[in-house]
Every structure is written in C-alpha cells, then in structure tokens.
Amino acid sequence: xxxxxxxxxxxxxxxxxxxxxxxxxxxxxxxxxxxxxxxxxxxxxxxxxxxxxxxxxxxxxxxxxxxxxxxxxxxxxxxxxxxxxxxxxxxxxxxxxxxxxxxxxxxxxxxxxxxxxxxxxxxxxxxxxxxxxxxxxxxxxxxxxxxxxxxxxxxxxxxxxxxxxxxxxxxxxxxxxxxxxxxxxxxxxxxxxxxxxxxxxxxxxxxxxxxxxxxxxxxxxxxxxxxxxxxxxxxxxxxxxxxxxxxxxxxxxxxxxxxxxxxxxxxxxxxxxxxxxxxxxxxxxxxxxxxxxxxxxxxxxxxxxxxxxxxxxxxxxxxxxxxxxxxxxxxxxxxxxxxxxxxxxxxxxxxxx
Numbered sequence: 001x002x003x004x005x006x007x008x009x010x011x012x013x014x015x016x017x018x019x020x021x022x023x024x025x026x027x028x029x030x031x032x033x034x035x036x037x038x039x040x041x042x043x044x045x046x047x048x049x050x051x052x053x054x055x056x057x058x059x060x061x062x063x064x065x066x067x068x069x070x071x072x073x074x075x076x077x078x079x080x081x082x083x084x085x086x087x088x089x090x091x092x093x094x095x096x097x098x099x100x101x102x103x104x105x106x107x108x109x110x111x112x113x114x115x116x117x118x119x120x121x122x123x124x125x126x127x128x129x130x131x132x133x134x135x136x137x138x139x140x141x142x143x144x145x146x147x148x149x150x151x152x153x154x155x156x157x158x159x160x161x162x163x164x165x166x167x168x169x170x171x172x173x174x175x176x177x178x179x180x181x182x183x184x185x186x187x188x189x190x191x192x193x194x195x196x197x198x199x200x201x202x203x204x205x206x207x208x209x210x211x212x213x214x215x216x217x218x219x220x221x222x223x224x225x226x227x228x229x230x231x232x233x234x235x236x237x238x239x240x241x242x243x244x245x246x247x248x249x250x251x252x253x254x255x256x257x258x259x260x261x262x263x264x265x266x267x268x269x270x271x272x273x274x275x276x277x278x279x280x281x282x283x284x285x286x287x288x289x290x291x292x293x294x295x296x297x298x299x300x301x302x303x304x305x306x307x308x309x310x311x312x313x314x315x316x317x318x319x320x321x322x323x324x325x326x327x328x329x330x331x332x333x334x335x336x337x338x339x340x341x342x343x344x345x346x347x348x349x350x351x352x353x
Contacts, residue, residue, distance in 0.1 A: 019085045021058030021153040023067045028056040030074045035274045035282070039267055040245065045073050057156045083110070151188035154178075155195050162201050162212070165294045168350030169215040173202065200291060215294070215346060221339045223292050228332040230284050231269060235328065238275035241319035245271070251310040261305050262296035265289075268313050298346040301338050308334075 031041050042052045047066060055062045055070060068078050158178070161167065173193065179186045193210045196202040203213045213219075250256060251264060266289045273285040299305060312331055315324040335342065 024058035247313035
C-alpha cells in the first residue's frame with residue numbers, strides 16, 4: 001500500500017469514527033426521549049445491551065448496519081449517517097446539534113434536489129447544479145475541522161473512563177496529557193471536560209485546571225440521600241408499572257460481580273423514573289446515578305445485593321406502590337448506614353490501582 005493510499009484509508013476511518021459518534025449520540029437521545037430503556041431497546045433491535053452501549057457511545061468498532069437498524073427502530077432515517085459523512089469528507093464543519101434534530105425534511109429536500117438534477121437536460125451534473133444555484137460557483141475550499149465532533153467523541157470516552165473508576169477521586173486531569181492520549185489538540189479536550197463539569201463528574205481547580213471530584217463521607221451520604229428523594233418523588237406519581245419489566249435472570253446469581261450489579265441498579269432506577277409523567281425525574285436519576293456509579297462498584301460491604309435488587313425489581317414490576325416504597329427505603333438505608341465503609345473501600349481500591 002502506498003503512502004497516499006494509507007493516508008486516504010486513515011482519513012476514511014477517522015471520518016467513519018466521527019459519524020458513528022454523531023449517530024450514537026442521536027440514537028441515545030431519541031431513545032431517552034421515547035422513554036425506552038437500554039434493555040428494552042436492545043430486545044427490540046435484537047442485539048445485546050452491551051453492544052447497544054457501544055453503539056450509543058460511538059465506539060468506532062460498532063457496525064454501520066447496527067446504527068441503521070437502531071435508527072429505523074426509533075423512527076429515524078439514515079440521513080444522520082449519510083449526510084454527516086458527506087460533509088466531513090469535504091472537511092465541512094457543522095454544529096453537532098444540527099445532526100441531533102430531525103433530519104427527515106433535509107433528507108427529503110436532498111432527494112428532491114438530486115432527482116431534479118437527474119431530469120435536467122444539461123450536459124453535466126456540474127452545469128445543472130450551477131444553473132440551479134443561479135450560476136453561483138460551488139464552494140470547494142475546506143472550512144474548519146470538525147472539532148465539535150471530536151470533542152463529543154472525547155467526552156464519551158472520558159465519561160466511560162470516569163464511570164469505570166479509573167481516574168481516582170481528586171486526581172488531576174491534565175489537558176495536554178489527555179490531548180496526547182486521544183491524538184488531538186487541547187481545544188476539544190477542554191470542551192469535553194467543561195461538559196463533564198456541567199454534569200459534575202469533573203471539577204474545576206482554582207488555577208483553571210481540571211480534576212476528579214474528591215469523594216468524602218458527607219458527599220457520598222448526600223448523593224445516596226438525593227437519589228432516594230428522586231426515586232420516592234417518582235414513585236408517588238409513576239404510572240404503567242408494567243413497562244419496568246421482570247428482573248433479569250442473572251440477578252439469581254448471588255455471586256454476581258459488582259460491575260453487573262451496578263449496571264443493573266442503574267437500569268432499574270432508570271426504568272422506575274421513566275414511568276413518571278415528569279421527565280425531570282428521569283433526567284435527574286440518570287445524572288445522580290452516574291455520580292454514584294463509582295460508589296456502587298464498592299458496595300461489597302453490603303450483603304446479598306443481587307437478591308435485594310431482584311426483590312426490589314419484582315415489587316416495582318408488580319405495581320405494588322407501598323411494597324416498592326418500603327423496599328426502596330430499605331435499599332437506601334442499608335447504604336446510608338454503611339457509607340463510611342463504602343467510601344473507605346473505594347479509596348483503598350484507588351490506592352491499590
């Protein structure tokens with residue numbers, strides 16, 4: 001393979017990765033807007049939950065046909081894949097939110113425009129286009145690099161890293177080092193970090209730098225308490241309990257690892273709050289759940305967590321509001337009384353790493 005062929009291949013792979021990042025964000029936002037959980041949607045599309053997470057996170061290894069299948073299942077067209085790819089290939093920058101809106105009308109206009117060119121009696125497509133644009137010359141110069149798309153990709157990768165617990169609490173996040181890690185300039189890294197600051201997953205230091213938030217006993221206690229308040233508020237008004245669905249079979253395994261328990265916990269409370277007619281409950285539980293994730297990975301001091309979650313899930317699915325409320329109160333009480341042990345386990349784990 002020649003050097004020029006290699007460069008073309010690398011550029012094509014980069015464009016495809018950016019398109020998948022745009023697509024993943026669009027699929028996730030539309031799914032949440034339709035109040036469908038990841039597990040429910042994965043079953044609809046016929047893929048695994050883990051693979052759906054990879055698609056929504058914009059993993060470059062995810063398949064385009066899976067993106068298209070997810071889009072069609074949500075009533076989306078494939079325009080959000082094809083149009084960004086075309087623009088990026090021409091080095092054109094368009095704000096990310098442009099692709100997160102409904103693109104059906106743009107797709108229709110594009111198809112109609114191309115169809116009109118096909119029917120033109122002009123001698124060439126270029127002449128037909130020039131005629132349609134009142135003889136205006138086509139813009140062939142590259143505009144600006146798609147830094148917004150790059151920032152979105154870095155945001156997702158950093159967020160996955162944070163939720164895995166890799167950067168320990170209070171650890172500094174050096175912008176230059178992250179830029180080198182992701183092979184980009186510092187501008188999209190700073191944009192991604194500021195977005196994570198808005199979600200309170202990253203803190204701003206006094207000198208303008210970034211760091212992981214410190215996790216203290218008081219902060220952990222407040223997070224668990226706030227989580228309890230949101231769930232109780234949602235439980236009072238929630239409807240259509242059957243949408244929660246039965247507990248997953250793997251919760252029958254009492255030796256289930258902490259990662260799967262943490263993921264299942266987040267999924268259950270997301271389902272509960274998705275049954276509330278108040279959309280703010282769902283948004284709030286997702287945000288606080290992400291901040292709690294690192295603590296949930298360190299709840300080994302609490303016994304029979306899988307059994308506890310299975311019972312809570314079954315109560316919520318059955319629509320027994322009083323029984324579910326009691327189970328939710330017990331769930332949070334067990335963590336609040338052991339919050340110091342949970343934080344200690346988390347800090348020891350970060351030191352060991």
